[in-house]
């Protein structure tokens with residue numbers, strides 16, 4: 001019965017690393033080979049076209065159809081020379097991941113010279129109409145009006161995968177609502193750009209543009225393909241729904257610093273080669289804390305592009321893993337009892353003149369600018385902490401947040417000693433200080449002294465979900481499988497809205513005759529006071545923090561469906577609408593999708609859990625119980641009753657124990673099925689998700705508890721599912 005498990009273990013243990021033959025060149029020589037980047041554009045586009053495209057990319061100017069025609073012609077020529085035969089609009093539906101529909105370049109010509117030619121026009125580049133009715137839209141797109149349009153995003157370069165030219169696009173409904181992540185992301189980036197420029201101009205009138213930068217760190221697990229295939233829960237839900245902890249897991253902390261296993265090294269090498277070909281500047285690769293857990297991170301880049309690159313690398317990694325006979329797990333919590341996977345989002349803002357707005361400066365003016373952006377970010381995160389949490393929440397990530405190795409389900413900001421001291425100093429300086437604020441006074445405030453000490457001394461509080469790390473903020477609560485856009489839309493939007501408020505305050509104060517520096521100091525002081533509750537330097541994993549956070553009025557909700565409510569609160573709707581990122585209708589529609597996705601995930605997990613219990617666990621437990629009964633029965637034949645009882649006391653106890661666990665599993669599975677039936681009757685997406693959370697999901701842990709107990713009792717030879725020690729330690 002358990003043959004599959006042992007076959008899988010055998011197969012997995014015998015595997016050798018797959019030999020990877022990389023390009024014989026330096027990465028710099030083939031970097032971006034598959035990308036229609038600026039270098040390629042300059043070869044395939046006329047000077048005029050190139051100039052217009054760059055204006056569209058750098059200044060957000062609209063591209064006209066004739067220009068699109070020219071670009072399409074150049075792009076097609078490049079793509080065909082690279083061997084591409086098809087093209088697709090590559091977009092980011094709300095299901096996570098990416099979607100594509102391939103069309104070939106060929107077109108039919110009628111008339112005397114009828115036949116086919118390769119054609120790719122500006123129209124096809126600029127716009128496509130995929131049959132989009134199967135993508136979630138939260139009811140925006142009725143099925144009878146199933147139209148959705150994809151539209152070219154020139155700011156992210158096209159690339160080639162296998163034989164297909166992939167064109168990054170936004171995905172919108174017939175009536176213009178966003179059906180994807182990219183549309184609101186581009187709007188949020190534009191909002192934060194505009195708002196930041198206005199604030200920067202108070203300090204440096206020559207600033208024209210502010211870029212949002214993102215550097216993601218992608219964590220993941222690798223599991224041998226054969227073992228994965230023998231675990232229906234992993235195959236169907238991407239996580240293990242049962243499995244007793246391995247005797248050894250991560251207690252020795254030997255994996256993090258350990259050597260990377262050879263099979264994994266060759267996987268990583270191939271990922272790097274491919275990433276470079278796609279212009280993704282991977283920089284770091286290492287083991288993570290849990291066994292068989294790893295991380296890669298590129299050099300940061302412009303947020304829109306970094307998001308696309310992250311999505312691309314996730315799909316490349318899936319493909320490459322298969323070649324190496326691995327299965328890539330991007331789930332936030334594939335295994336209980338060991339660390340889950342996140343995707344730290346390192347985020348910063350930088351001017352077109354090269355000033356990092358979260359980089360402490362060398363002069364007082366630079367530092368006042370730095371403190372201005374820091375404090376506004378702090379206040380934005382404070383005011384919208386519930387929304388930021390909603391932006392990273394999912395059925396998967398819920399397992400990770402609040403567990404003992406990950407940020408809690410409470411958003412707080414860690415600043416570190418030095419920065420905290422600077423803010424305290426501003427907060428507690430007297431009014432008189434401000435009135436006489438001049439270059440020297442600012443030095444006395446200590447702001448000008450930040451850089452020398454700061455760069456080397458950023459203490460790293462690993463328990464904070466949102467930490468300042470020297471020249472950027474690190475949003476650590478983002479899930480490993482997520483599209484970074486959700487977090488980046490929320491973060492850039494709240495900061496944009498906050499900077500607009502700040503600028504208004506300064507303008508009002510200055511109109512009343514206040515000097516600029518004083519207006520800034522006064523406003524910052526008030527903001528520092530207001531945002532104080534979100535600052536937390538202690539251990540975010542502790543129970544005391546949960547109590548304290550509640551007192552401070554931070555959002556402490558832990559139920560995923562309820563956390564999503566933050567998207568449609570009055571404050572969030574006003575904030576998103578005020579900067580034109582998402583309107584109320586879109587926000588409601590997107591929440592519908594979130595609730596539906598949550599329900600579906602729990603529903604699938606509940607079904608798989610039930611099936612595994614009935615088809616794997618209970619039969620095996622009963623089989624082993626029969627062996628014990630048989631033994632006990634035979635004892636009685638061979639020995640007198642008293643002796644037989646004595647000799648088989650342990651067996652008898654085990655038989656009862658098994659019976660108890662089996663009966664507990666059966667009862668709870670039955671109850672769970674009933675709860676599911678009741679929840680399924682609910683029509684409202686939110687109500688249904690809440691029911692799944694409150695009445696279905698609650699059975700998972702208790703069922704698992706009994707299954708895991710049985711795993712410890714039942715004969716290893718009979719157990720059908722690969723165990724944690726096999727899943728986590730074979731590579």
Ligand code: ADP
Nearest residue numbers: 213214215216297298299300346347348471472
């Ligand atoms: P750690 O694991 O110590 O947090 P890593 O070096 O692994 O740090 O990852 C840091 C990530 O932050 C990298 O992707 C890096 O490029 C990125 N990063 C560094 N500076 C900035 C910045 N100013 N803005 C955005 N991202 C940054």
Ligand code: MG
Nearest residue numbers: 217344346474
């Ligand atoms: Mg980090």
